[in-house]
Amino acid sequence: MRKFVMGAVCAAGMLGASSASAETLTAGVEAAFPPWAYVEEGEYKGIAIDAMRAIAEDQGLDVEFKDLPWPSLIPALAKGKIDLLVTGLNVTKERAEVLDFSIPWWENDDEVLVSADSDLNVVTALCCGATVGAQGGSTQFGWIEANLVEADTGVELRGYEDYVTAVEDMNTGRIDSVVTSTDTAETLISKGQPVKIVGTIQQNQPQALAVQEGDPNELLGKLNAGIMNIYKSGQWEQIVHKYQPQASIRIIPTTMPDYVDSYKKPIPGYSE
Amino acid sequence: MIWEIIWNQMPYLLHGLWIALQLLAALLSLGLVLGLALALIEIYGHWTLRWTGILFERVFRGVPAVVLLLLFYYGVTDFIEMSSFMAAVLALGLRSTAYQSQIFRGAIQSVPQGQMMAAQAMGMGRARAVGWIILPQALRHAIGPWTNEFSSELKATSLAYVIGVVELTRQGKYIVSSTQGNVLIVFGVVALMYFVVNRLGNWALYKFEGRITVPGFERRAA
Secondary structure (H helix, E strand, O other): OHHHHHHHHHHHHHHHHHOOOOOOEEEEEOOEEOOOEEEEOOEEEOHHHHHHHHHHHHHOOOEEEEEOOHHHHHHHHHOOOOOEEEEEEEOOHHHHHHEEEOOOOEEEEEEEEEEOOOOOOOOHHHOOOOEEEEEOOOHHHHHHHHHHHOOOOOOEEEEEOOHHHHHHHHHOOOOOEEEEEHHHHHHHHHOOOOEEEEEEEEEEEEEEEEEEOOOOOOOHHHHHHHHHHHHHOOHHHHHHHHHOOOOOOOOOOOOOOOOOHHHOOOEOOOEO | OHHHHHHHHHHHHHHHHHHHHHHHHHHHHHHHHHHHHHHHHHHHOOHHHHHHHHHHHHHHHHOOHHHHHHHHHHHHHHOOOOOHHHHHHHHHHHHHHHHHHHHHHHHHHOOOHHHHHHHHHOOOOHHHHHHHHHHHHHHHHHHHHHHHHHHHHHHHHHHHHHHOOOOHHHHHHHHHHHHOOOHHHHHHHHHHHHHHHHHHHHHHHHHHHHHOOOOOOOOOOO
């Protein structure tokens, strides 16, 4: 019994220790999302992680990372459990209503993946009785739902917590194809997953960092200025090429959709 | 190659296991203290206390663990600032309180009624009789069913990753995502780790039960 009492004392101690100091910002990440954010050898790695560290250094911010599963990230930001969201986050209209985006630093298309030994082509992989997988809550999931499922093409859509399990499911033959973003698809192939790309869906999908709606901590100005600084200094290119050697660097900011409030001028830290 | 990765990642898996064990120890202790109190209230308490206790116990036994975790992390923390770990201790600990209260209630009620009467006939007050006569027997009876609670809560700690507690299951997930696959092997190893801890814990609890057995006193058949 004494052991248990000690456990309770330990737990009480942790409560005191873990209450975050006011100046440290908590950046929510989904650490199962290479090449943007993942954990290897017990350390956070990835394009978004390294870039955020560079921005923090540039702007004198103190940032700590907190890992939450993907479906929890946006609610956690909306609730203020985290101060900013750092991952390969796509800019969408729905998300723009519940959070504020930094200037976009990346653009993505979607890739249609099938098993390496599959005979399916881009049409048969996405039509007429095909079962398609995507990460639940992702833009790819929304796109398939709106453009294929609701258009009665006979496609069955399955949502997964992450795309690694979606691809595993495809390789055991339970689903026919998986739709992921371009850099996810490239990472999967470079890590030796037996999959191939049969088609690209041109999306020019911008990606950005995000803060709480209304930017209560006044972070957007610093993030935007930091993004521009690491872009201009060439640090951004170094970081991207460390993880994706072949990736082409987009001009920052990439396309800024006009449905995003935080892209209406003046944009703090970018065009005052 | 994947075995090499798992071997290299073992320190992180063990760290995840350590977090899981801390969570387990904290939630079981919380459940032990409150669960015992709740059992005593449900048996000996004034009817208002008794009904409050029963209501609490029904609610926490009737809501899924994941839902409780989300409720505590996103709901309760609006009023009280706390970490993911603390939210997990409270959510799972209060749920364990509800289950443990039923283990202790059953154990206390399994002590024959006549013992209370005999104790009172010898001049003991009710509280004294509970403390010196009923509980020493009841707690010994409770160990058997309590091993089940231990096992089930150990497994429940794996749910805490949904609110950002990086325990064993989440560490396994990290390996899966940084190597982009190997789901079966990684979670096979994780499963084995849970299994070993589970068996060790049960073994220790039965050992403990054997050690505190009163010679000649009725004992659960092994």
